[in-house]
Amino acid sequence: MTVYTCPACNELFHKNYLSGTFPGGKEKEDIDCPSCGHTVATEMTSAVLGTKALTADEKTAYLASATKSRT
Numbered sequence: 001m002t003v004y005t006c007p008a009c010n011e012l013f014h015k016n017y018l019s020g021t022f023p024g025g026k027e028k029e030d031i032d033c034p035s036c037g038h039t040v041a042t043e044m045t046s047a048v049l050g051t052k053a054l055t056a057d058e059k060t061a062y063l064a065s066a067t068k069s070r071t
């Protein structure tokens with residue numbers, strides 16, 4: 001799972017695919033911060049992208065693993 005950090009508000013979130021593929025090819029979808037709406041990244045995809053903030057448990061696990069890999 002790719003975790004994004006919003007540079008504007010430091011929210012941690014990940015993307016999810018809201019639907020299957022559409023006929024007609026790929027389009028550029030924005031990956032927006034679910035907290036402040038800042039566009040953090042874009043991805044070429046034929047699915048519809050949404051974003052979801054990490055839960056408290058997921059944030060704790062993510063930050064723990066990030067800290068561990070730094071040592």
Ligand SMILES: [Zn+2]
Nearest residue numbers: 006009033036
């Ligand atoms: Zn944000």
